[in-house]
Amino acid sequence: MEKFEREIRESKFAELMNKHFTASSIPKGIHCLSLRLTDEYSSNAHARRQLPAPELLPLLSDNSYHHFILSTDNILAASVVVTSTVASSLRPEKIVFHVITDKKTYAGMHSWFALNPVSPAIIEVKGVHQFEWLTRENVPVLEAVESHNSIRNYYHGNHVAGTSMFASKLQARSPKYISLLNHLRIYLPELFPNLDKVVFLDDDVVIQRDLSPLWDIDLKGKVNGAVETCRGEDEWVMSKRFKNYFNFSHPLIANNLDSEECAWAYGMNVFDLHAWRKTSIRETYHSWQNLKSNLTMWKLGTLPPALIAFKGHVHAIDPEWHMLGLGYQNKTDIESVKRAAVIHYNGQSKPWLPIGFEHLRPFWTKYVNYSNDFVRNCHIMET
Numbered sequence: 060m061e062k063f064e065r066e067i068r069e070s071k072f073a074e075l076m077n078k079h080f081t082a083s084s085i086p087k088g089i090h091c092l093s094l095r096l097t098d099e100y101s102s103n104a105h106a107r108r109q110l111p112a113p114e115l116l117p118l119l120s121d122n123s124y125h126h127f128i129l130s131t132d133n134i135l136a137a138s139v140v141v142t143s144t145v146a147s148s149l150r151p152e153k154i155v156f157h158v159i160t161d162k163k164t165y166a167g168m169h170s171w172f173a174l175n176p177v178s179p180a181i182i183e184v185k186g187v188h189q190f191e192w193l194t195r196e197n198v199p200v201l202e203a204v205e206s207h208n209s210i211r212n213y214y215h216g217n218h219v220a221g222t223s224m225f226a227s228k229l230q231a232r233s234p235k236y237i238s239l240l241n242h243l244r245i246y247l248p249e250l251f252p253n254l255d256k257v258v259f260l261d262d263d264v265v266i267q268r269d270l271s272p273l274w275d276i277d278l279k280g281k282v283n284g285a286v287e288t289c290r291g292e293d294e295w296v297m298s299k300r301f302k303n304y305f306n307f308s309h310p311l312i313a314n315n316l317d318s319e320e321c322a323w324a325y326g327m328n329v330f331d332l333h334a335w336r337k338t339s340i341r342e343t344y345h346s347w348q349n350l351k352s353n354l355t356m357w358k359l360g361t362l363p364p365a366l367i368a369f370k371g372h373v374h375a376i377d378p379e380w381h382m383l384g385l386g387y388q389n390k391t392d393i394e395s396v397k398r399a400a401v402i403h404y405n406g407q408s409k410p411w412l413p414i415g416f417e418h419l420r421p422f423w424t425k426y427v428n429y430s431n432d433f434v435r436n437c438h439i440m441e442t
Contacts, residue, residue: 381400
């Protein structure tokens with residue numbers, strides 16, 4: 060029995076390790092796509108054309124348009140988010156997309172959208188290096204990102220023994236948790252000083268319905284319109300409270316937070332930037348983002364400190380706007396997926412990875428242009 064239990068335990072560890080490496084890796088086809096498009100940027104003037112065209116630049120700060128913000132270094136995923144948003148819109152001519160990426164991906168990302176326009180929607184592609192405001196003085200997270208090795212060594216997991224602890228330590232080594240792109244959303248009011256209301260999208264979502272009504276939602280003076288994750292039909296996905304993210308044995312957590320408070324989701328958020336600028340959300344975020352100690356207070360990631368920073372500033376929206384869990388559980392109800400405005404592949408099993416769930420992948424692949432020369436030449440195949 061002991062030998063049998065040991066073999067089961069070793070098998071679980073091996074499964075976690077293999078899944079971690081698969082989830083953290085960049086598929087060969089997607090890496091190829093980035094390299095080829097970067098090369099195209101240097102050799103093809105059309106790939107370098109200004110985005111958007113000069114006569115459309117004033118629209119980037121026109122609040123009568125619907126502004127979407129997407130922060131990612133995954134070109135294929137970005138194309139799906141943008142394409143699905145435009146295809147599902149009843150008024151695509153009112154859409155303005157602000158795509159933010161890192162310096163190494165900028166040329167490739169720019170090439171893709173320059174060569175594959177989504178008219179009549181407007182696209183802006185910007186690298187983090189092109190934002191003058193993003194300095195170490197304004198963004199303390201930059202220093203933390205640069206010292207990510209010490210973060211990994213210090214991380215204490217989720218204080219649960221066995222495979223759960225091991226899984227947490229592996230999760231801490233995921234590149235996305237130490238990426239500046241993952242922290243950018245907390246600086247939206249400063250990065251887009253002329254915008255009043257925006258919808259922020261993660262790169263692992265698909266838009267299935269017109270999102271323009273989001274701009275008509277009255278946030279009741281709140282800053283963040285988000286779907287709560289403590290109630291819903293799916294009891295496993297929609298059962299998240301503060302106790303799921305924080306270590307309540309830590310006195311700072313126990314004295315300042317309620318373990319039963321309802322959590323909310325990142326991935327599709329309506330942000331009132333005008334109201335946000337009147338708050339101290341960013342300062343609160345920074346004060347709790349002391350990365351020398353907070354790794355014993357909460358699970359690594361941007362959501363836990365955001366749950367604290369946005370406390371009292373969240374307006375719950377209808378859960379049909381944003382369906383979660385398509386990336387970490389395969390029992391998702393297909394009919395619910397079809398009804399949702401935004402479906403979110405949060406979790407390790409992204410639809411572009413081999414470990415993505417087969418029955419959920421078609422909702423994502425339907426927006427991939429497999430006839431595109433770059434996609435085809437990189438052997439990114441529909442499965």
